[in-house]
Amino acid sequence: MEYNLHNRILGGLVGAGAGDAMGAATEARTTEQIREYFGHMVTDFETPPMDTFGAGNKPGQFTDDFSSAFFLAKSIVDNQGVVDQKAVQKALIDWSEHAVFFDRFAGPTTRLAIRRFKGEEIGETKGVQLVTRQATNGSAMRISPIGLLNPGNLDQTIADAITVTMITHDNYLALSGACAVACAVSRAVMEDADVYNVLQAALYGAEEGERIGLEIARDVAGPSVLRRLELAIKIGLGHGTPEEKMREIADRVGTGLHVSEAIPAAIGFFAANVGDALGSIIGAVNAGYDTDTVATMVGAIAGAFQGASAYPEHFLPTMESVNGLDISGLAAQITEIAEKRLKGGC
Amino acid sequence: MRKTLSRYDRVLGCLLGAAVGDAMGAATETMSTRQIEKRFGGRVCDFQTPPDDVLARGRKAGQVTDAFSIPYILTKHLLNSDGKASRKLGESALLEWGKSEWFAPFAGMTTRKVINRLNEVHAMGVWEYAGHLGNKLFKGHYYALSSNGAGVKAYPAGLLHPDDLPKTIEDTIELTMASHDDPLSISGACAIAAAISKGMSGQGGVYEMVQAARYGAEVGEAEARKRDDIWVYPGPSVTKRIDMAIELVLRGGVYSGRHMEELRDLIGCGPAIAETVPTAIGLFIAHQGETMPAICDAVNIGDETSAIATIVGALCGVLKGKNSICQGYLEFIEAVNDIDLQGQAKSICALLEKEER
Numbered sequence: 001m002e003y004n005l006h007n008r009i010l011g012g013l014v015g016a017g018a019g020d021a022m023g024a025a026t027e028a029r030t031t032e033q034i035r036e037y038f039g040h041m042v043t044d045f046e047t048p049p050m051d052t053f054g055a056g057n058k059p060g061q062f063t064d065d066f067s068s069a070f071f072l073a074k075s076i077v078d079n080q081g082v083v084d085q086k087a088v089q090k091a092l093i094d095w096s097e098h099a100v101f102f103d104r105f106a107g108p109t110t111r112l113a114i115r116r117f118k119g120e121e122i123g124e125t126k127g128v129q130l131v132t133r134q135a136t137n138g139s140a141m142r143i144s145p146i147g148l149l150n151p152g153n154l155d156q157t158i159a160d161a162i163t164v165t166m167i168t169h170d171n172y173l174a175l176s177g178a179c180a181v182a183c184a185v186s187r188a189v190m191e192d193a194d195v196y197n198v199l200q201a202a203l204y205g206a207e208e209g210e211r212i213g214l215e216i217a218r219d220v221a222g223p224s225v226l227r228r229l230e231l232a233i234k235i236g237l238g239h240g241t242p243e244e245k246m247r248e249i250a251d252r253v254g255t256g257l258h259v260s261e262a263i264p265a266a267i268g269f270f271a272a273n274v275g276d277a278l279g280s281i282i283g284a285v286n287a288g289y290d291t292d293t294v295a296t297m298v299g300a301i302a303g304a305f306q307g308a309s310a311y312p313e314h315f316l317p318t319m320e321s322v323n324g325l326d327i328s329g330l331a332a333q334i335t336e337i338a339e340k341r342l343k344g345g346c
Numbered sequence: 347m348r349k350t351l352s353r354y355d356r357v358l359g360c361l362l363g364a365a366v367g368d369a370m371g372a373a374t375e376t377m378s379t380r381q382i383e384k385r386f387g388g389r390v391c392d393f394q395t396p397p398d399d400v401l402a403r404g405r406k407a408g409q410v411t412d413a414f415s416i417p418y419i420l421t422k423h424l425l426n427s428d429g430k431a432s433r434k435l436g437e438s439a440l441l442e443w444g445k446s447e448w449f450a451p452f453a454g455m456t457t458r459k460v461i462n463r464l465n466e467v468h469a470m471g472v473w474e475y476a477g478h479l480g481n482k483l484f485k486g487h488y489y490a491l492s493s494n495g496a497g498v499k500a501y502p503a504g505l506l507h508p509d510d511l512p513k514t515i516e517d518t519i520e521l522t523m524a525s526h527d528d529p530l531s532i533s534g535a536c537a538i539a540a541a542i543s544k545g546m547s548g549q550g551g552v553y554e555m556v557q558a559a560r561y562g563a564e565v566g567e568a569e570a571r572k573r574d575d576i577w578v579y580p581g582p583s584v585t586k587r588i589d590m591a592i593e594l595v596l597r598g599g600v601y602s603g604r605h606m607e608e609l610r611d612l613i614g615c616g617p618a619i620a621e622t623v624p625t626a627i628g629l630f631i632a633h634q635g636e637t638m639p640a641i642c643d644a645v646n647i648g649d650e651t652s653a654i655a656t657i658v659g660a661l662c663g664v665l666k667g668k669n670s671i672c673q674g675y676l677e678f679i680e681a682v683n684d685i686d687l688q689g690q691a692k693s694i695c696a697l698l699e700k701e702e703r
Contacts, residue, residue: 030580221378221649223614223621231612251583252590260614261582289580 007307010331015303020066023292024054064105071095073145144300147185172213177263179209236271245272266297277310363663367655368414412452431517436524494622496531504542534619536566545664591628637662
């Protein structure tokens, strides 16, 4: 098929949105519990069960993951593609005013940051502040538009991803994770993308994010995003069926909230499914634990890799109508900026 | 020929190793390796006053935290019931601990919730409790529905059943259910208890203990999954992570500082049971069971240093005995914490002898 940047960028958005919505139904369960509840692997939008965070969501409805990515992208596009502190804060405040996403879903680290830059004085807690417990995946889940806006330009992608991440998750592990995802997306959207160079971009992002993070952000204890990423890629490219690899990734790398589980796992699912747009999401959605976040990230990468036409036709219209968000319009705006940048303008 | 240690020597080695590891780790808990080096001007390999930004702030050098105090009180309860373990006994031990000086500063997320729940006059219904766990615990904390509290209090069941893995696993499951009622926590707890049980036998060394740990992790998880009263959460596999830790520390042959860093970076040293337990076992192997060097690495590995060093201290101590721990530490730890390790070790040995008769 002929290369079409718009199709790739729209694919990145559709994949991320579909991962979030599909994962909302399986979050916090194990692989066995997912199969038991639904009677099969989840491969499409489902109604989230009543005992999970997405309870009350309709099939195709987003949680915090893609909704915050959407608002971030929108704000940056309105700012002519320039990523600065003001644009990021504006995005998060806009997002926080959408109760349907924010009130129900916003994670602990992000919530605190938004209160702070809305001008609220946050008193020092009596307890010991544990930055270590803030090395979560909250920034990486919304970072994919940064890659879409900077096709093939890994260093600009890293610079922008760092600006975004420092505002809510100013520790080096969160930076490493966010840069890994953003770089993978940036590479995946290119015409000459293949499984290897997307994985190499992810590794480059993780390493650079870690290096820069140790200079400018807070140090925290925690496993290395890079080491776990190497493990996830080894499993993903190794022997076995995608389903066997899915279990190995869940058992060895982990698919939880920590940045060193969720990000390597997401990229591992991309490798395990050879970049297949829907298959990568299905892996993340059925692996269990923080499925919506992991699936949002791998959906962005695999969707940008294979384009929107790789997804079932009902995905985009369902998500647009259930969530009332103009995803196609956003894709067009991102494409305009990305195209200019690809041609060397601006 | 290997010098045979007395049973008392092993039991006291285990208790003292655990206490020393906990007390040393108290000063470095939640910091990264880099932060520890910066704060203390190098590696921490003795008792330090905990700085102001760790959970043990305000406490003295040598004081233990939750990691050792919970199993210490649990052991007391087990001795009072002639070694008969039950979930009920596990709960009453926790309730007594909840009244101790250690509860307020140290109770971890899982244990704190369980004690609060046990204390509540109008106990929450099971669904309310599940929702509570689901919302507050899952999203409020970044990982570890299956946390390391289960692993640090696992050694007593192993001490009380030398070389009897089935009984050790059975009792460990009951005791763990009191606070950590999920297959992964139980898997990690049974790994440690089984290793200690094997270590008590005096037969074999590090390899045999680690094989027992591996067996305990597998059987404990399988047994837990058969229960009706179990809560199943997602999370990495303790058994597979133990295999990863073994593979990792065997790479490169003899020990180098790299092994500690690699365990930290790949397996992790956070509160998840699938990080704490495999990493502790990795350090135990890397140091061939040598108590003080292994504890020292555990104290400097970062994050959950108290828990990791407690487990490492217990594993090494039961294998190498009390004389593998620096002279003077026993008296110091007993005095600073007002605890009677020698008395507890004697009571354990007396109970074992009584059972053998």
